[in-house]
Amino acid sequence: MAEENKTAAASQEQVQNDDDVVTPFEINAKDDTGIDYDKLIDKYGCFPITPELIARIERAIGEKCHRFIRRGIFFCQRDIEQILDAYENKKPFYLYTGRGPSADALHMGHCIPFIFTQWLQRVFDVPLVIQITDDEKYIYKPEIELDGPKGSIAMGLQNVKDILAFGFNPDKTFIFSDCGYIGHMYQNVIRVQKHVNYSQIKGIFGFKAEDNVGKFAFPPVQAVPAFSNTFPHIFGKGHFPCLIPAAIDQDPYFRMTRDIAQKLKYKKPASIYSTFFPALQGKKSKMSSSDPNSSILVSDKPEDIKKKINKYAKTGGGQTVEEHRANGCDLEVDVPFQYLTFFMEDDDLLEDIRVKYAKGDLLSGEVKMQLIKIIQAFVVELQTARKKVTDADVEHFMSIRPIEKMPTKWLAAKASSAVEAGVTLFSDSVGNMQTASV
């Protein structure tokens, strides 16, 4: 999923001079209060995540929603009700997310969808597919690269190790690289390519006539993992609902996917979208690998994290302690506080900081200190997990294999009711449960 590349022009439909720029290729808010997400919801035709919806999710999963939902970080969605309908009726669905492998280690912004997707997979106990778009990263790189996409493919495999550190379920997660799996996706890719024309792709993504045709050919490749028949080893020929957790800039891909799903009589994927993780320099832009000073990397050492936050994180506080105590802090533009909303788990503590920091009772340096500890702990934990990831793990997660579609608790319930009824159960070769009389 393209993030840093700005070679393509911002989408024509999305660029207005007095407006935020939000495309898969560029994020640029008009000022330091960041993107106007309410406006984006209207423009994209998404739906906000309401308190009622949050309550319904919590009833379904039997626990509190992730802080990203509670705090409006995952803030809008399409058709998530249909996913909940399926789940409540004990019908399987699956999750799909992805990553465009860049030359750098993941930064904190890249972690957001993976943290959230890991949570979704844990609470719903459903299959997850993760697409590594090594083809896209190669197509978008301005360099000629005479050895072709080999660099992007290798980087993708490194990124898979980072991804595995988030703790996805090894029994229910299939990770694939486009260059490796394309043979299995191609029939769906050309179905999608046949049903979207040049003008539409141009309108959605804002490409220009001098853009390479790989860019025009790629969006269908990102579309097809949203169709369950792209994974016959998991779903057979069935059509199962798909939920896509992603950052909001990826919506153009999935609006296109939903339009075409209708033409192909496939299920339209549901989606749940996050805001952007701000750059250290402020909410005007998101954290980006292409600017090392804007980003905290998952490979950073604790002292790097401390330095970067202390040196670069833009605050909304006063210029002097006196001014800060007198006028308080503008939390809307304050990056350390924004980061705390992403990473501090304790709601009460966060609220306490919010109130005190806004009034000026807490200094920016004190808030930064709390943030540094939390980010350091998160990164150390991730690095520890990353070190344990082996090549064999990568091979396992990327192997084409049957995956159980049903949450274990449904199977357990079924099994116990079957035992009561005097039958035995066994799994068939594609991981579906079969019932046989004894």
Place this chain on the structure above:
Amino acid sequence: MAEENKTAAASQEQVQNDDDVVTPFEINAKDDTGIDYDKLIDKYGCFPITPELIARIERAIGEKCHRFIRRGIFFCQRDIEQILDAYENKKPFYLYTGRGPSADALHMGHCIPFIFTQWLQRVFDVPLVIQITDDEKYIYKPEIELDGPKGSIAMGLQNVKDILAFGFNPDKTFIFSDCGYIGHMYQNVIRVQKHVNYSQIKGIFGFKAEDNVGKFAFPPVQAVPAFSNTFPHIFGKGHFPCLIPAAIDQDPYFRMTRDIAQKLKYKKPASIYSTFFPALQGKKSKMSSSDPNSSILVSDKPEDIKKKINKYAKTGGGQTVEEHRANGCDLEVDVPFQYLTFFMEDDDLLEDIRVKYAKGDLLSGEVKMQLIKIIQAFVVELQTARKKVTDADVEHFMSIRPIEKMPTKWLAAKASSAVEAGVTLFSDSVGNMQTASV
């Protein structure tokens, strides 16, 4: 390779109102004398096949050139001298041709490249790859086809059986379907897609903004079999020269391929191009599957062939016998005589007919009778061979396997000189000859 589909506009660079239309999607001469091929040579920047070149080929292969070359049916080329250089210096090269599987059986026009390619493979004894563009045929079909490209894939497998009836060398021929082999081609496909932009594809193929993006994505798929590293099971990582026998309307694909080869530091493919096989109704258009009255199919019965030629073949003779005897026949527009130049092997007999028919000594009915016999014999022979083709043959030709790159006579010469030198020879696993001391 698209032939019948006319949904794409003819290439802008190729269409002028007072001119022939020649694109991969449409052939339309301005009158019944047919396409002005000399003009096409100039426009495309190809080179004529000169008597000197024919003599050089005959010296290299040690036999007379195929009638298609002797009679100017394969009439122009690019870089064929480099192929002859390689052959004369005992360096391997390979042949690449293809077929877009249409719903109908092959017609006589489809046979021309296969007859010629079979001859090339026999006289040079080199590897041949044949691409079945099932993806392209699906992308170009106007129907939605909810089961995707399955119909085109199945048709492709049927077409492979037709193709095998031409007698390709089972030890040196690899046939692949795009939908089946794309996983092996994809890295080269995206290399090509990255190096050609929308404007260029539009200019070369004349696509419109409302054309689906599959059409824009496809030309790179037809390009990459011209690069030997698309077939590592045959060529390893080496770059070997490629010769493409095809009809001249395919040149846009290979002009694009040559441009990009240069950017990628790949070898530019050589090509040798044929004129079109005229429709029964005359040289204004080529034989086409979409008009059954214009075409003789390889599945036609002898009596069908007789009926079609007698009923539909346009002649250049007089309206009455008297007029014909008095004024002779205009061979330029006479379809039966054109067909004889394609299918009658005997040069002297053909010359005799030419002279007598032009003068009016031979009647159109008499020439048609000779033609009918020849076409019937050809079709019966092909049908007999087709009946012997088994599913196992198809599987063999389409299996990904090592193929010997070197002509057998070179290997034999090497072997005998090695034996004289007191060493033994054996083949390694990729079919290359290795020498080991005893």
